[in-house]
Amino acid sequence: MSEMVLSKSLEDYLEVIYHIVVVEQAAKAKDIAQKMQVKASSVTGALRQLAERDLVNYSPYDQITLTRKGMEVAQDVVRRHEVLKDFLIKVLSIDESEADSVACQMEHAVTTEIIDRFTKFIEFVERCPRAGDSWIKGFDYYCGEKPQADYCRKCITQTVENFETNLKSGDEMNESTVRLNQVKPGSRVKITTNKLSGVTARRFQEMGLTIGSIVKVERVAPLGDPVEIIVKGYNLSLRKEDLDKIEGILLED
Amino acid sequence: MKMIALAGNPNAGKTTVFNGLTGTRQHVGNYPGVTVEIKKGVIKKTDFALVDLPGIYSLTPYSEEERVARNMLWKENPDLIVNVVDSSNLERNLYLTLQLMEFGIPVVLNLNMQDLALAKGWKIDTKKLSQTMGLPVVETVGHKNKGFDELIKSVKVALGASQRVSQTAHFSDSVNRALDILEKKLSKENASGASRWLALKLLEGDPDIEQEIANAEIKQTARELVNDLEREHNKEIETLLAEQRYKYIEGVFLQCVSSKLSFKKPLSSKIDAIVLNKYAGIPIFLIMMYLVFQLTFTVGEPMMGWVESAFAWLGDLIASFWPEGSESLLKSLLVDGIIGGVGGVLVFLPNILLLFLAISILEDSGYMARAAFIMDRLMNKIGLHGKSFIPMLIGFGCSVPAIMATRTLDNRRDRLVTMLVVPLMSCGARLPIYTLIIPAFFPSKWHAPMLWLIYIIGILLAIISAKLMRVTIFKGETVPFMMELPPYHFPSLKGTLIHMWDRGKLYLQKAGTLILGLSILLWALSTFPMLSKERIEEYDAQRETIVQSELADSLQAIQLSALDNLQAEESVEYSAAGRLGKFIEPVIVPMGFDWRIGTSLVGAFAAKEVFVSTLGVVYSVGDADEESESLRSKLKKNYDPLIAFCIMLFSLISAPCMATIAVTKRESNSWKWAMFQLIGLTLLAYFITVAVYQIGRLAGL
Numbered sequence A: 001m002s003e004m005v006l007s008k009s010l011e012d013y014l015e016v017i018y019h020i021v022v023v024e025q026a027a028k029a030k031d032i033a034q035k036m037q038v039k040a041s042s043v044t045g046a047l048r049q050l051a052e053r054d055l056v057n058y059s060p061y062d063q064i065t066l067t068r069k070g071m072e073v074a075q076d077v078v079r080r081h082e083v084l085k086d087f088l089i090k091v092l093s094i095d096e097s098e099a100d101s102v103a104c105q106m107e108h109a110v111t112t113e114i115i116d117r118f119t120k121f122i123e124f125v126e127r128c129p130r131a132g133d134s135w136i137k138g139f140d141y142y143c144g145e146k147p148q149a150d151y152c153r154k155c156i157t158q159t160v161e162n163f164e165t166n167l168k169s170g171d172e173m174n175e176s177t178v179r180l181n182q183v184k185p186g187s188r189v190k191i192t193t194n195k196l197s198g199v200t201a202r203r204f205q206e207m208g209l210t211i212g213s214i215v216k217v218e219r220v221a222p223l224g225d226p227v228e229i230i231v232k233g234y235n236l237s238l239r240k241e242d243l244d245k246i247e248g249i250l251l252e253d
Numbered sequence B: 001m002k003m004i005a006l007a008g009n010p011n012a013g014k015t016t017v018f019n020g021l022t023g024t025r026q027h028v029g030n031y032p033g034v035t036v037e038i039k040k041g042v043i044k045k046t047d048f049a050l051v052d053l054p055g056i057y058s059l060t061p062y063s064e065e066e067r068v069a070r071n072m073l074w075k076e077n078p079d080l081i082v083n084v085v086d087s088s089n090l091e092r093n094l095y096l097t098l099q100l101m102e103f104g105i106p107v108v109l110n111l112n113m114q115d116l117a118l119a120k121g122w123k124i125d126t127k128k129l130s131q132t133m134g135l136p137v138v139e140t141v142g143h144k145n146k147g148f149d150e151l152i153k154s155v156k157v158a159l160g161a162s163q164r165v166s167q168t169a170h171f172s173d174s175v176n177r178a179l180d181i182l183e184k185k186l187s188k189e190n191a192s193g194a195s196r197w198l199a200l201k202l203l204e205g206d207p208d209i210e211q212e213i214a215n216a217e218i219k220q221t222a223r224e225l226v227n228d229l230e231r232e233h234n235k236e237i238e239t240l241l242a243e244q245r246y247k248y249i250e251g252v253f254l255q256c257v258s259s260k261l262s263f264k265k266p267l268s269s270k271i272d273a274i275v276l277n278k279y280a281g282i283p284i285f286l287i288m289m290y291l292v293f294q295l296t297f298t299v300g301e302p303m304m305g306w307v308e309s310a311f312a313w314l315g316d317l318i319a320s321f322w323p324e325g326s327e328s329l330l331k332s333l334l335v336d337g338i339i340g341g342v343g344g345v346l347v348f349l350p351n352i353l354l355l356f357l358a359i360s361i362l363e364d365s366g367y368m369a370r371a372a373f374i375m376d377r378l379m380n381k382i383g384l385h386g387k388s389f390i391p392m393l394i395g396f397g398c399s400v401p402a403i404m405a406t407r408t409l410d411n412r413r414d415r416l417v418t419m420l421v422v423p424l425m426s427c428g429a430r431l432p433i434y435t436l437i438i439p440a441f442f443p444s445k446w447h448a449p450m451l452w453l454i455y456i457i458g459i460l461l462a463i464i465s466a467k468l469m470r471v472t473i474f475k476g477e478t479v480p481f482m483m484e485l486p487p488y489h490f491p492s493l494k495g496t497l498i499h500m501w502d503r504g505k506l507y508l509q510k511a512g513t514l515i516l517g518l519s520i521l522l523w524a525l526s527t528f529p530m531l532s533k534e535r536i537e538e539y540d541a542q543r544e545t546i547v548q549s550e551l552a553d554s555l556q557a558i559q560l561s562a563l564d565n566l567q568a569e570e571s572v573e574y575s576a577a578g579r580l581g582k583f584i585e586p587v588i589v590p591m592g593f594d595w596r597i598g599t600s601l602v603g604a605f606a607a608k609e610v611f612v613s614t615l616g617v618v619y620s621v622g623d624a625d626e627e628s629e630s631l632r633s634k635l636k637k638n639y640d641p642l643i644a645f646c647i648m649l650f651s652l653i654s655a656p657c658m659a660t661i662a663v664t665k666r667e668s669n670s671w672k673w674a675m676f677q678l679i680g681l682t683l684l685a686y687f688i689t690v691a692v693y694q695i696g697r698l699a700g701l
């Protein structure tokens, strides 16, 4: 997809429309003006610009909705906001309301790649045995007063101990995967592995069940097999014996 | 003459577009040795030939349809491909488009089902799509005949500018580099201009193409390149290529399709919530099947009656040109051979048309896939596909439309297995045999259980044979079960009628002629050789004496008809059919049968119910039907219940009627399968009946 450069204020508009649309299904100019704390006339101008870029469906006096493209851009902006806020709170221990308003400023400047890095970093801090929650707390402590050498030694031995006990209790780093035939109807799964072989494996890929694609399990047939799924926007039915060989991560909605 | 191929996914509306482009000028044929049909026609107001490829999802050669489509493109080299695409299912449909572009033949992209895409809230930017993918794009709404003129125009333009370049820009640089290397090597060997496509197929490890390429060094290079690519991307090459195609499509889709957010559940999913409901699904399914069966046979029955009486009337009319009692051979040929034969062909037509009316409605509305979805578990246990259910059900009415109904099955193996076992579903024409025999030999409280037993034996044998065939002749051919559940839509009257008429016409043209030929053959078998002149004169003399005698008229009539019956019996016994019956007697004796049953079985090959009337003739009771008491008492005198049961058993399992064989030949497009059905079922019947008879006798029955 071609990268689109949107001005900071247009991104803000898109974000606000997104939040309204998620709740109300469609937005009114008045509501947008109120949320943005601007005059209704400036909203109209902005909406026109957004409509020109094919991001919103807009005509005067009508309800406003997001186009597919608009939805994606908005989601991207919102995600950037959330990731930055997360980083500010979780890693830098900034308090929530401040984090929110700062994230609002930062989100326009940061590229998608940097956001991805941020996400990874937060994940890393949360998971790495050498970092983790207590490590962040150490940072809090560090910001307050100078640490002492034996504090560090204690911290390291504690970390090793924790790591050992965690290993024993089987708490591994992998995300929990599910097999597609065990997914409850209504859930969505992102495919991670395909253990099918030969023609069947090829067929599955050709029909759009590639690694990384998202599948929704729609229903199981009255007699218990096959299973109806939605992939790439169409409905397909497959037998459980084949679905058993496909794994993925459950997505929360 | 320019040749244009029409390609697309199943259900994208290809048939509709084909009819829209060609009008009525088309003809259906088969490719040699495959069940897949190819329609050919000429595009309206042009001299471009249009060839309809089978509906396929991909160009890899893993099903018969795909192999036919690919070989057609590869070997016959059309000038242009029109790719019919379901716009409301763009991403999946574009996968085939990419494969067609890889091929190198210029492609015109036909976005059909525009109305459905719009209804989904999609706006497809065709200009952008055309620019991004580098193809002419034309929108159509097939069933409303909208856009065909533009499509033809753009075909003309594209033909003028056609240039063959295999397009692979959607693959990553590393794949394209590998293709460059292979292409260079291949183009030295192969001047066909399709080197890049061949290179791609070598990378994909396509077995057919590998065979085609003789140069071992090139194949070695391909293997090394594949190894490198697999190592670099850490996945298998097929996965890699499929993923890259879909990645590209995803990008195209995001750029060219804008959609309004829709929070409404689509209508289809609301309907499915009821129709596929855990509890309501099966009852609804059973009601639908009941309706299909009723429509086909109950509504069809009076129509069959009309056909029969029309031909009986015609037969009488023609017979009336000869003086009464004349034994003219020409009369017999016309009345019994030809008119009887044509009637025998046409009598199936109401059933076939009605069944295909029902099937077209089920298919076009989208319910057929749901029916298969519901039944698949059960049918899968038997080794069949969910869609085999309808042919099996129809088989209880008549095997001929049932075998034609196997067309709804998409893959060859499922289709052939279903076709071969359908005759074991005891059809309506066998019922007269049971109703004649059961009351003659069994006490009345056994009547119903006996009939059930016969039907159940048929079903069990069908299940066992299907399973057996799956693990023997059709081993190895595993095709995964993947069935699309298309959105529901209202079937169009025109489309439904066209489908119905297509099938009816096909039956008349292809199977009908065969059935007619076979019935004339059977007529000849039971007519020739004729009794000698002297014997006929003797009979005539006896008649004369009866007429001259002093007896009352009513007594005369009884004696005359007894004499007629005797003469009929003697002619049949003397004919080839009778001799055949006698000839096979030693073979059928182990089943407890004599030559009379043997001769009747020969007759039953014409149509199962003919068994009864032939038996009537050989027992000289004249025109007998299944309620004939005089025939029953003759049978009771000559046979016992065990033999009676064996007769029913053999009629159930053995060689289906010639119409079934003719239709199997037609639908499988090979005599091999028709003969396999004929011989296989007869042998099966023989061994089972012999076993039952011998064991029964040993057990002292």
Ligand SMILES: Nc1nc2c(ncn2[C@@H]2O[C@H](COP(=O)(O)OP(=O)(O)O)[C@@H](O)[C@H]2O)c(=O)[nH]1
Pocket (backbone or CB within 6 Å): B008, B009, B010, B011, B012, B013, B014, B015, B016, B017, B055, B112, B113, B114, B115, B116, B140, B141, B142, B143, B144, B364, B365, B489, B491, B492, B495
């Ligand atoms: N709504 C809609 N239906 C269509 C269109 N074109 C064809 N159909 C219907 O789609 C169904 C399947 O069409 P058909 O031509 O048999 O598809 P094929 O399997 O690709 O040959 C039929 O009921 C057609 O009437 C279209 O443009 N819009």
